[in-house]
Amino acid sequence: MTDITLSDQTQNLVQELRRGVIILAVLSQLHEEQYGYSLMKRLEEQGMQIDQGTLYPLLRRLEDQNLLQSDWRVDTSRPRRYYVLSEVGKKVLTEMTTEWSRIKNTVDNLLINP
Amino acid sequence: MELLNAYLEEIRHRLPLKNRADIIEEIRSALMDMIEERSPGGDPDDATVKAVLMEYGAPREVARQYASHQSLIGPQIFPVYLQVLKIVLIVVAALNIVGLIVSIVNGSIGDNDLFIATFETVGGLFSSLFTAFAIVTLSFTLIERFAAEELQAEMDEDWSPEDLTIVEIRKRVKISEVAVEITFGIIFILLINLYLDRIGIYYLGDAGWVSAPILNDNVLRYIPWITGATMLDIALNLYLIRKEFWDASATIVKVIINVLKIALLAVIIAGPAIIAVSPSAWQALNLEVNLTAQQLTRQMNTVLDGLLGLAIFGLVVDSIKIIVNGFFRNDHTRLHIKTE
Known part of the structure; x- marks a missing residue:
């Protein structure tokens, strides 16, 4: 992130803004199975940085809400917990994507026409 | 690895009882990935482990993220x-x-x-x-x-x-x-x-x-x-x-x-x-x-x-x-x- 020059106040507000979209970002990358660390790397590569300390609890909460399912895998170099979208999760992601486009358009328009 | 275990123990006893062991194993797995990635030569040195732990965060803070917000008397009543x-x-x-x-x-x-x-x-x-x-x-x-x-x-x-x-x-x-x-x-x-x-x-x-x-x-x-x-x-x-x-x-x-x-x-x-x-x-x-x-x-x-x-x-x-x-x-x- 290039927010080194942002003021503290702005940083807090940006954090809040990001918090709202993190779930969408996480769900979007879980069509294929990922374990926490690989998911974090994947998000990071695409410019979405997320703390591992935030990511793992979030994954568990999403699993509790039946949006994800998970499994321990022991066939890799060390045991890892893999997460993937559940059927409910896929449906929710589709709906959230539509909603996101709508919000994005609306806000873009608002910003263009102050 | 003693340092890693001590760190995990500090987190473990602060976690909610449900899924404790599971959460710890997941964090261990993630930390090991991070450590491995930073020690190309094989055996990780203490400095690398410390840096990874610092980056992952204070145990209290890590555990706090898993806490569900339960209240004795909720806002409705x-x-x-x-x-x-x-x-x-x-x-x-x-x-x-x-x-x-x-x-x-x-x-x-x-x-x-x-x-x-x-x-x-x-x-x-x-x-x-x-x-x-x-x-x-x-x-x-x-x-x-x-x-x-x-x-x-x-x-x-x-x-x-x-x-x-x-x-x-x-x-x-x-x-x-x-x-x-x-x-x-x-x-x-x-x-x-x-x-x-x-x-x-x-x-x-x-x-x-x-x-x-x-x-x-x-x-x-x-x-x-x-x-x-x-x-x-x-x-x-x-x-x-x-x-x-x-x-x-x-x-x-x-x-x-x-x-x-x-x-x-x-x-x-x-x-x-x-x-x-x-x-x-x-x-x-x-x-x-x-x-x-x-x-x-x-x-x-x-x-x-x-x-x-x-x-x-x-x-x-x-x-x-x-x-x-x-x-x-x-x-x-x-x-x-x-x-x-």
């Missing part, structure tokens, strides 16, 4: 909690102050003792206020456990104006009323089971305050039954809070509880006297009334029987009202708006 707390605290304070005034008026406290008596009343006031606070909080913790999800569901649920006719206002359960009943039910159970001997005559003896119990041993045989009936009432009230209105089964159970209470009261009336005024305490009170303790005992028992008879009458009326409301009236004129 908190306003009701405050309301009930206020009522109960005022009642308890009033009772204490009335007690003090009665003692002063009775003349059982001389001028010199007034200071001590006031001092003791204030002390007693604080301890009873504190107990009342604890009991109200306990009651609402129970309500939170049993009913909070339903309350939340009710607030979240979609509604349309057509829903409004579903529950008529007279069948609607008022949470604040029921909460007060639960609270006093618990206070009553505690009182009769733990502090029965405190119900009595209080007077200032040579060695400070003395209390002489006013109830005799005959009352003991009824205590389990009274406790049981009150607990049934509490259970029904919890059910009502959950259900939010009087349904057929609640109505039937309430009537059964009332019948049990009526039977119990009848047995108490028919049974031996349960009040016995201690002659020495009566003398110590030194009231200007021309009555012996024996006469007073007889009179009080008669009055008590009368009161119990009235209570039976009240229970019969209550039962009839409940049955009529529950099964025979069907006017939909007074509707309750569910979204208040």
Whole structure:
């Protein structure tokens, strides 16, 4: 992130803004199975940085809400917990994507026409 | 790796009990990935491990992220909690102050003792206020456990104006009323089971305050039954809070509880006297009334029987009202708006 020059106040507000979209970002990358660390790397590569300390609890909460399912895998170099979208999760992601486009358009328009 | 284990242990004991081991294994796996990535040569050195742990964060902070935000008394019932707390605290304070005034008026406290008596009343006031606070909080913790999800569901649920006719206002359960009943039910159970001997005559003896119990041993045989009936009432009230209105089964159970209470009261009336005024305490009170303790005992028992008879009458009326409301009236004129 290039927010080194942002003021503290702005940083807090940006954090809040990001918090709202993190779930969408996480769900979007879980069509294929990922374990926490690989998911974090994947998000990071695409410019979405997320703390591992935030990511793992979030994954568990999403699993509790039946949006994800998970499994321990022991066939890799060390045991890892893999997460993937559940059927409910896929449906929710589709709906959230539509909603996101709508919000994005609306806000873009608002910003263009102050 | 000792450092890593120590770090994980610091997190582990701060985690919620559920899934502890699982969460720790996941964090371990992630940390190992990070460490491995940074030690291309194979064995990681201490500095790398430390850097990774620093990056992952303070154990307390890591554990905090897993905590679910559970509250003893949630936001839905908190306003009701405050309301009930206020009522109960005022009642308890009033009772204490009335007690003090009665003692002063009775003349059982001389001028010199007034200071001590006031001092003791204030002390007693604080301890009873504190107990009342604890009991109200306990009651609402129970309500939170049993009913909070339903309350939340009710607030979240979609509604349309057509829903409004579903529950008529007279069948609607008022949470604040029921909460007060639960609270006093618990206070009553505690009182009769733990502090029965405190119900009595209080007077200032040579060695400070003395209390002489006013109830005799005959009352003991009824205590389990009274406790049981009150607990049934509490259970029904919890059910009502959950259900939010009087349904057929609640109505039937309430009537059964009332019948049990009526039977119990009848047995108490028919049974031996349960009040016995201690002659020495009566003398110590030194009231200007021309009555012996024996006469007073007889009179009080008669009055008590009368009161119990009235209570039976009240229970019969209550039962009839409940049955009529529950099964025979069907006017939909007074509707309750569910979204208040």
